[in-house]
Amino acid sequence: MTFWEKLYLPEIARGLGITFKMLIGPKMTIQYPEEKYHPGGYYRGRPVLVLDEDGERCVACGLCSRVCPPLAIEVRAGETDREKERYPVKFEINMLRCIFCGLCEEVCPEEAIVMSKDLEMVFENRESAILGKEKLLVPVAQLQDRLEYLRMHQYYEPPARAQDA
Amino acid sequence: MELLVDFLIGFLKALIVLFLVILPGASGAVYFERRIAAWIQMRIGPNRVGPYGLLQPIADVIKLIFKEDIIPAAADKRFHFLAPLISITITVAVFAVIPFGHYVVINGEPVYLGVAPNVHVGILYVLAMTSMGVYGLTLAGWASNNKYSLLGGLRSSAQMISYELAMGLSIVALLMVTGTPNLMEIVEQQAGWRWNVLYQPLGFLIFLVASFAETNRTPFDLPEAEPELVGGYHTEYTGMKFGMFFLAEYGNVIAASAMMTALFFGGWQVPFLPELLGLQEGSVALALLQVASFTIKVAIFVFFFIWVRWTVPRFRYDQLMRLGWKVLFPLSLANVLITGLVMLIN
Numbered sequence: 484m485t486f487w488e489k490l491y492l493p494e495i496a497r498g499l500g501i502t503f504k505m506l507i508g509p510k511m512t513i514q515y516p517e518e519k520y521h522p523g524g525y526y527r528g529r530p531v532l533v534l535d536e537d538g539e540r541c542v543a544c545g546l547c548s549r550v551c552p553p554l555a556i557e558v559r560a561g562e563t564d565r566e567k568e569r570y571p572v573k574f575e576i577n578m579l580r581c582i583f584c585g586l587c588e589e590v591c592p593e594e595a596i597v598m599s600k601d602l603e604m605v606f607e608n609r610e611s612a613i614l615g616k617e618k619l620l621v622p623v624a625q626l627q628d629r630l631e632y633l634r635m636h637q638y639y640e641p642p643a644r645a646q647d648a
Numbered sequence: 649m650e651l652l653v654d655f656l657i658g659f660l661k662a663l664i665v666l667f668l669v670i671l672p673g674a675s676g677a678v679y680f681e682r683r684i685a686a687w688i689q690m691r692i693g694p695n696r697v698g699p700y701g702l703l704q705p706i707a708d709v710i711k712l713i714f715k716e717d718i719i720p721a722a723a724d725k726r727f728h729f730l731a732p733l734i735s736i737t738i739t740v741a742v743f744a745v746i747p748f749g750h751y752v753v754i755n756g757e758p759v760y761l762g763v764a765p766n767v768h769v770g771i772l773y774v775l776a777m778t779s780m781g782v783y784g785l786t787l788a789g790w791a792s793n794n795k796y797s798l799l800g801g802l803r804s805s806a807q808m809i810s811y812e813l814a815m816g817l818s819i820v821a822l823l824m825v826t827g828t829p830n831l832m833e834i835v836e837q838q839a840g841w842r843w844n845v846l847y848q849p850l851g852f853l854i855f856l857v858a859s860f861a862e863t864n865r866t867p868f869d870l871p872e873a874e875p876e877l878v879g880g881y882h883t884e885y886t887g888m889k890f891g892m893f894f895l896a897e898y899g900n901v902i903a904a905s906a907m908m909t910a911l912f913f914g915g916w917q918v919p920f921l922p923e924l925l926g927l928q929e930g931s932v933a934l935a936l937l938q939v940a941s942f943t944i945k946v947a948i949f950v951f952f953f954i955w956v957r958w959t960v961p962r963f964r965y966d967q968l969m970r971l972g973w974k975v976l977f978p979l980s981l982a983n984v985l986i987t988g989l990v991m992l993i994n
């Protein structure tokens with residue numbers, strides 16, 4: 484070290500300069516209740532079921548339920564007359580258990596369950612924290628960001644869909 | 649009768665200083681500490697309680713008052729109780745000799761602004777008080793009967809003793825220049841930009857570094873180094889007793905800033921404005937101006953203390969000791985020598 488460096492004071496002055504710049508510079512904080520956070524497609528919020536124009540995508544294969552680490556998902560399958568003849572009679576996610584890992588989304592063969600941007604989850608009792616199909620189904624139009632993000636970042640070929648063509 | 653009046657005036661001044669200077673000053677310093685820390689870290693900081701979060705310190709105090717007061721089973725109860733009291737008492741006591749302004753004439757008698765700013769031994773009194781302050785911390789560490797507290801207390805005593813030397817010697821050089829330890833006279837001598845910092849730049853630097861160590865502020869906050877000592881000497885303190893240590897720390901910061909202002913930066917002197925406005929010595933307007941000047945200077949120093957805290961990382965213990973004994977101590981001795989030589993030549 485040179486004498487100037489050993490003196491230590493010039494470096495302290497430089498550091499003070501940097502912190503002063505920070506002091507008057509722009510701030511990162513979002514003033515939450517007044518100002519909302521609008522994340523991009525990268526965000527893993529509340530998992531939801533995708534609702535297409537012709538109904539729900541889920542075929543009740545149960546893979547998500549199987550992979551879910553805290554066992555938050557419960558699926559019961561039923562039959563329909565459609566081409567994909569299975570559908571979930573009951574689909575419940577217990578939000579008290581969910582850890583937002585996104586494994587359900589990753590494993591789903593139908594791209595039927597995705598992580599939404601919903602980050603405000605308030606429940607007044609335990610029962611209302613178990614979300615049924617009526618709360619889980621979200622129109623596909625609202626989930627475009629996430630679906631695009633998944634297609635850019637996932638390694639497998641997503642299932643071909645009519646509207647993609 | 650005269651004695652009684654003097655006593656009452658002194659008592660009144662002490663009350664005013666306590667409730668209008670120390671308490672608001674310390675809570676203001678806490679608020680700005682948090683705000684500035686946040687700004688430096690690109691956050692906003694407390695802004696919810698009251699306008700701009702200004703009532704945050706009050707909310708903090710209310711919270712502290714309602715906390716459970718825990719005394720560890722193995723602690724020495726008397727000293728555990730006594731330690732925060734010593735800390736806060738000594739902090740408050742330092743303010744007794746600080747001159748906040750010159751004087752106002754009431755009933756033909758000059759009333760000096762400050763509890764007792766005209767004490768002959770002003771500086772010695774401050775040095776004595778600050779070196780007593782270490783008892784509070786050491787006792788707290790000892791009485792808590794906890795290894796982290798004890799280490800914190802030990803560190804504080806070692807640190808204070810090492811830095812007191814450098815601080816004392818920097819003041820010796822200053823006293824050679826001023827020729828009096830009376831704080832009021834020292835400030836009076838600095839009229840019209842004849843600030844002592846211009847005659848004693850090195851002395852000021854030493855005093856500044858030493859006062860960081862004396863007040864246990866980063867980069868010398870080893871007695872409460874969180875990563876290694878949990879909370880240091882106040883690990884075992886809760887509620888208002890912890891609050892007292894907290895208050896004492898900020899009180900000390902303000903006291904140190906006031907000392908630096910009074911000793912090196914012209915204290916309450918207002919340059920050229922009084923002549924411009926034609927204010928008379930002893931008038932209330934001039935006194936207010938002087939108090940404002942003093943307050944602004946002190947506030948700048950307090951800001952500097954906070955600013956440094958969020959910039960410079962903590963020293964290691966051996967580095968601290970090396971700086972104290974091998975750098976500051978010889979430097980302050982050299983400063984005394986040079987000052988003496990220059991005075992001899994002149």
Ligand code: SF4
Pocket residue numbers: 530547550551552553554555556576580581582583584585586587588
């Ligand atoms: S995000 Fe993870 S925890 Fe939540 S439902 Fe999906 S798999 Fe289960």
Ligand code: SF4
Pocket residue numbers: 540541542543544545546547548558587590591592593594595596
């Ligand atoms: S959401 Fe996907 S993985 Fe889960 S049951 Fe439906 S189709 Fe299967």
